[in-house]
Amino acid sequence: MKTLWELKAKQAAVVETINSQLTGPVISRLQEMGFSEGQQVVCVRRSPFKGPLVVQVGDCVYSLEQAVAEKINLALAS
Amino acid sequence: MERIVLVGKPNCGKSLLFNQLTGLRQKVANFPGVTVELKTGQFDQFEVVDFPGTYSLHSLSKDEEIAVEKLNLAVDDDDTRLVVCVLDAARLERSLVFALQVQALARKNNKAVVFVLNMIDEVERYGLDIDIKALQKELGAPVYALSAKTLKGVAAFKEALPGLAKQAQAPTELNIQLGEQRKFIERARAINAEYGIRSDVVLKNQNRIDTFLLNNVLGGIAFLAIMFFLFQSIFTWAQPLMDGTEAAIGWIANTLTGMIGPGIVSDFLNDAIFGGVGAFLVFVPQIMVLTLIIGVLEDSGYLARAALICHKPLSLFGLSGRSFIPYLSGHACAIPAIMAARTIESPRKRLITMLTIPLMSCSARLPVYALLIAVLIPKDATFLGVFDLQGAAFFGLYFFGILMALVVSTLMNVFTRKSKELKDMPFILELPSYRLPHWKPLFQRVLNSGVQFIKRAAPVIFVISLCLWTLGYFPQGAGLENSLLGKIGHFIEPIFEPLGLDWRYGVAMIMSFLAREVFVGALGTMFGMSGAEKNIAGLAAQIQADGLTLGAGIGLLLFYVVALQCVATVAMLRAETGKSRIAWGLYAGYGILAYLIAVIAAHIF
Ligand SMILES: Nc1nc2c(ncn2[C@@H]2O[C@H](COP(=O)(O)OP(=O)(O)O)[C@@H](O)[C@H]2O)c(=O)[nH]1
Ligand SMILES: [Mg+2]
Numbered sequence: 028m029k030t031l032w033e034l035k036a037k038q039a040a041v042v043e044t045i046n047s048q049l050t051g052p053v054i055s056r057l058q059e060m061g062f063s064e065g066q067q068v069v070c071v072r073r074s075p076f077k078g079p080l081v082v083q084v085g086d087c088v089y090s091l092e093q094a095v096a097e098k099i100n101l102a103l104a105s
Numbered sequence: 106m107e108r109i110v111l112v113g114k115p116n117c118g119k120s121l122l123f124n125q126l127t128g129l130r131q132k133v134a135n136f137p138g139v140t141v142e143l144k145t146g147q148f149d150q151f152e153v154v155d156f157p158g159t160y161s162l163h164s165l166s167k168d169e170e171i172a173v174e175k176l177n178l179a180v181d182d183d184d185t186r187l188v189v190c191v192l193d194a195a196r197l198e199r200s201l202v203f204a205l206q207v208q209a210l211a212r213k214n215n216k217a218v219v220f221v222l223n224m225i226d227e228v229e230r231y232g233l234d235i236d237i238k239a240l241q242k243e244l245g246a247p248v249y250a251l252s253a254k255t256l257k258g259v260a261a262f263k264e265a266l267p268g269l270a271k272q273a274q275a276p277t278e279l280n281i282q283l284g285e286q287r288k289f290i291e292r293a294r295a296i297n298a299e300y301g302i303r304s305d306v307v308l309k310n311q312n313r314i315d316t317f318l319l320n321n322v323l324g325g326i327a328f329l330a331i332m333f334f335l336f337q338s339i340f341t342w343a344q345p346l347m348d349g350t351e352a353a354i355g356w357i358a359n360t361l362t363g364m365i366g367p368g369i370v371s372d373f374l375n376d377a378i379f380g381g382v383g384a385f386l387v388f389v390p391q392i393m394v395l396t397l398i399i400g401v402l403e404d405s406g407y408l409a410r411a412a413l414i415c416h417k418p419l420s421l422f423g424l425s426g427r428s429f430i431p432y433l434s435g436h437a438c439a440i441p442a443i444m445a446a447r448t449i450e451s452p453r454k455r456l457i458t459m460l461t462i463p464l465m466s467c468s469a470r471l472p473v474y475a476l477l478i479a480v481l482i483p484k485d486a487t488f489l490g491v492f493d494l495q496g497a498a499f500f501g502l503y504f505f506g507i508l509m510a511l512v513v514s515t516l517m518n519v520f521t522r523k524s525k526e527l528k529d530m531p532f533i534l535e536l537p538s539y540r541l542p543h544w545k546p547l548f549q550r551v552l553n554s555g556v557q558f559i560k561r562a563a564p565v566i567f568v569i570s571l572c573l574w575t576l577g578y579f580p581q582g583a584g585l586e587n588s589l590l591g592k593i594g595h596f597i598e599p600i601f602e603p604l605g606l607d608w609r610y611g612v613a614m615i616m617s618f619l620a621r622e623v624f625v626g627a628l629g630t631m632f633g634m635s636g637a638e639k640n641i642a643g644l645a646a647q648i649q650a651d652g653l654t655l656g657a658g659i660g661l662l663l664f665y666v667v668a669l670q671c672v673a674t675v676a677m678l679r680a681e682t683g684k685s686r687i688a689w690g691l692y693a694g695y696g697i698l699a700y701l702i703a704v705i706a707a708h709i710f
Contacts, residue, residue, distance in 0.1 A: 035188060048180035052165050055286055059161045059202050060533065063290050071312060075321055078417035079426075079532060086196040086297070088311065090413045092420070092532040 028101065031082065032096035042066045042084075046098035053095075061085045068092040073091055106152045108184045109270060112176065112207050113191030114200045115158035116406075116537040118223040122191060122253040123155040123547040126263065133553055137683035139168045140447040140455075143175065146380055149267060151186070154179060156439040160199075162206045163286065166452055166530055176207075180214050186270035187217050194222045194250065195307040195538070198297035205289045208246065218246045219269050221262065226252035227538075233302045238366050240300050245280075250508035254543060268580060269694050285338050304559070311538045313407075318410055328414050331407065332433060335571060337438040339395050346390030354383040372578065381570025385562060385673060389555050391468065392441045395434055396554035397547060399445055402430075404542035408448075409534055416532060422511045423518025425449050428458040432510070435465030436503070439674045440558055441682055450534075453527035456515045459681060460691055463669045464510040466503045472638065473665050474502055479645035481658040506666045561680055562673035569672050577616070585612070585630050604664070604700075605657030605707040616669075621670050658708035668699035 034040060042062050061084035062068070065093045069086060071081040079090045091099075113119040123131075127146025134143045144155040157172045164170040179185055188202035190210040204220065211218045228235060241248045251258030271555075281288045318324050358379035362371040390473035402408045408430065416426030427449045434442035442462045466474070478498050486494035521527055524686065576590040585591055594612035601611040609631035617624035622638075629637020629644050632651070637644040669675065669692045679688035 048341040049531075052163060055163055057533070058166055058290055059163070059286070060535075061199065063287075063294075067524060071315070072319060074319075074413070074417065076417055079534070080414055081315070081319070081413070081536065083304075083312075085198050085294075085310060086168060086301070086307065087199050088315075088536040090409070090416075090532075090534040090536055092416060095533060 029101045030097050031068065031070075031091070031099040031101060032080070034068070034080070034082070034101070036070055036073050039067060039069045040101040040103055042068055042099060043102040044100045046100060049095070049098050055091055057095075057099070060093065061087055068101070106184065107150060107186045107270065108179070108182065109148065109151045109153045109187045109189060109266070110179050110185055111189050111191065112152060112174070112194065112203070113158055114160055114196075114203050115535065117158065117191045117193040117196075117200050118253045119155065119191045120546045121157055121543050122221065122223060122259075123153065124543075124549060125253050125256065125259055127153050129545070129549065131549065133557070135557075135680075136171060137654070138681055139171050139683070141172045141175065142177055142447075142683060148263070151266070151270065160203055162203070162210065162283070166450075166528060168452070177210070180207075180210055180216055185216055187219060189219050189221055189662045191221045191223050194224045194228045195302060196304075197235075197301035198293050201293035201296055205281070205324065206246070206283070209289075210285050213283065215270050217269060220244055220246055220248045222248055222250040223253055225250040226255045226257060227307070228302055231306050235300055235302070235308070240296070243296055243299070307538070311536070314539050315410070315536070318407070318414070321659055321707065324410075324414065327395070328411060331402070331411075335395075335398050335402075335433060336436065338398055339391055339434075343391040343394040343437075346394070346518065347387050350390055351383075351387050352420075354379055354386060355414070358383070359609065369578075369581065373574065376578070377570050377574035380568055381574065381619055381623075382563065383708060384623060385566050386559075387556060388438050388440075388469070391437055392407055392558050393551045393555050395437050395441050396444075397551045399430060399434065400547045400550045401542050403448075404540065406537045409536050412534060413536070420532075422515050423454065424514055425451060425454040425458070426534075428454065430662075431458050431462055432507075434463060434466060435462040437609055438467050438469070439463050439465070440562065440677050441554060443677050444554070444557070446681075450532065451530040453518075453521055453524065453529050456527060456682065457521070458512045459678060460517065460687070461510040461514045463671070463674050463678075463691070463695065464506050464513065466506045466666060467621075467671075469671065471667055472622045472625045472641070473617075474499060474662065476628075476641050476648075477658055477662050477665075479641060480648045480653055481655060481662075502662060502666055505663065509667060558673075562676050565672045565676040566619065568664045573616055590615070603704045603707065604660050605654050606661065610661070614664075617670050618672060620673070621665060624665075654707075654710075656707040659710050660706035663706050664699045664703040666699075667695055667702055669695040 029040065030048060044056055044064065045062065048089045066084060071083050073080050077093055079092045080096055081088060081090050111119060111123055123144065123146065126148045131144050131146035134145070141157060146153050149623040156176050159169055159172060162173055164173045180188060190207050192200040192204055208218045222235065237248050237250050249258060249262045249265065251262050253259065281292065289323060318327055358375055365371045391407055402411070411429060412426035415429040419426055419428050431442045431446040431478065434445050439462050443459050445457050446462065448456045449458055468683050478495050482495050482498055484495065488494045488497040498672060576593065577585055577588050579589055590612055594608040599609065609628065612622050613627040613631060616627040625641065626638050629635065632644065632647050634647065675688045675692050678691060679685045682688065
């Protein structure tokens with residue numbers, strides 16, 4: 028299974044689950060921000076030196092660091 | 106008073122709407138130790154309360170917890186008549202998740218709810234529109250489409266507000282219970298699918314600008330240019346304002362003491378009030394200019410990009426990308442810098458940032474650096490044949506401060522990593538659309554920064570100023586050398602001995618606790634010179650003739666880089682952390698560290 032962190036620039040995918048290593052409140056916040064099951068995500072850009080990536084989720088654009096992005100599991104886009 | 110509560114997700118335009126409703130008079134309530142800020146203003150007979158923007162009623166940090174608690178209390182309160190949920194029309198789904206939760210909360214407390222569909226001008230600009238009537242039915246509450254920017258629909262909303270607030274709300278069935286978090290998300294998505302506009306239309310512009318501003322090369326250049334501009338502005342543009350304030354204070358002092366005539370009262374006014382308290386008022390314009398520029402960066406949407414760019418390098422030292430602006434501001438003054446640290450998402454990183462900001466060389470240190478560099482380094486000496494050695498020394502001191510801050514923050518990061526009280530929040534940052542800022546909230550913010558600074562720092566400054574003046578003035582007519590302060594200086598001379606300094610420097614150092622730049626004037630007095638601030642070269646020559654050794658001079662410089670010689674900063678840290686233990690502990694800690702560094706320098710050179 029792929030995580031959000033492995034997404035390359037311009038690649039799209041669909042959110043599947045959030046790794047339960049994150050605490051409950053963080054998981055629900057991520058879901059409320061749009062990272063809920065079945066939501067399409069598009070990687071807008073990658074930063075050099077493993078800096079935060081930029082993703083478009085629904086109507087918002089977010090920047091996430093590796094520690095969080097690694098915990099979001101994706102199903103490959105159809 | 107009857108109350109209207111304003112809520113919404115970050116960047117939905119809530120601040121601007123609040124300003125359009127209430128005009129320019131407003132109060133800001135702060136709570137010690139947290140970043141929660143509640144703004145209240147007046148609209149008609151109503152008190153309007155602006156709650157901090159957030160994504161959810163489920164809090165992640167202590168600050169959010171307190172904000173949510175305050176919101177719960179406010180919605181429950183009998184005086185509250187209406188809850189206004191502000192939605193970003195271009196981002197309906199995201200704004201609805203939180204708004205629907207608040208609606209459920211309001212219903213539970215039998216409070217009326219109205220939705221504001223803000224940014225409607227943007228939707229129209231894309232040639233789209235939203236079916237308000239149907240949306241109103243779907244949400245089960247009135248919906249007002251408006252633009253806080255172009256004022257379209259605002260007049261109609263203002264007119265309707267009193268009526269909406271008077272409507273007694275019958276207890277309604279909750280269609281979603283507050284705990285059913287998934288259902289809010291699903292409902293928001295369903296409503297958006299039906300009524301929302303297509304997101305790629307909205308995000309196209311923003312993404313296009315970002316391909317430039319976040320580009321690895323061009324984005325880096327733009328970042329440096331913007332930060333250089335920020336840095337310049339706080340020094341060059343604020344300077345005339347600061348000079349003006351200084352002149353005005355001097356003029357008032359002269360006029361007033363001229364009227365009273367010489368004597369103890371006039372000495373007191375001149376030295377303790379206008380000299381002491383006035384010395385710190387000079388920083389107010391600089392703080393306001395700094396706040397203005399940070400405000401423009403934030404409202405335009407660039408601040409989030411700057412944080413993104415800085416995040417990786419700063420995270421190596423246990424800091425967040427959002428620590429960059431506070432650090433940069435710290436080079437002007439630690440106080441607005443500590444305020445700017447409020448935006449840092451993780452409580453632990455925020456604390457580390459706040460505690461290391463005082464190591465940045467603020468502008469109050471400049472006169473001290475200028476004096477000592479003039480003493481130690483000949484005017485036309487060069488470094489490696491090209492660089493002016495005095496300039497290089499200045500640069501070195503700034504660099505030393507930054508280096509110390511990074512070392513200290515790395516250490517603090519290691520030692521607080523396991524802390525349960527200070528939670529880390531993940532770095533998730535929304536990149537808002539680029540927008541032209543509106544002057545009203547900016548003006549409000551700038552004004553507020555000045556007022557807050559004076560409110561927080563003035564009482565301490567006044568007390569310290571009073572103490573120092575009393576110690577330096579009595580016994581009357583004895584002069585500083587034979588005053589109580591002079592006696593204390595002689596008494597504690599052994600402390601300064603390892604630094605290679607005598608009691609005169611000791612007294613000047615004690616006096617500079619008020620504000621660092623006082624050092625120059627105080628040392629001038631000790632050398633029998635008045636108005637040394639205006640004649641740094643003259644004082645430097647005197648000190649040279651007096652024989653300050655190179656080691657002692659370098660030690661003194663490094664002491665001023667590291668030591669937290671500023672009561673206003675201590676007061677600010679106390680207010681922001683909510684703990685005097687931390688603030689005074691830091692004062693002592695940096696004092697000891699500075700002393701040790703100075704002793705080592707005195708022995709090496
Ligand atoms: N075009 C447009 N811009 C707006 C509108 N309302 C606010 N803005 C801008 O959106 C940005 C964010 O607004 P702000 O009030 O700070 O949002 P807040 O985070 O909800 O307080 C600012 O630059 C505002 O000037 C609006 O109705 N239309
Ligand atoms: Mg705002």
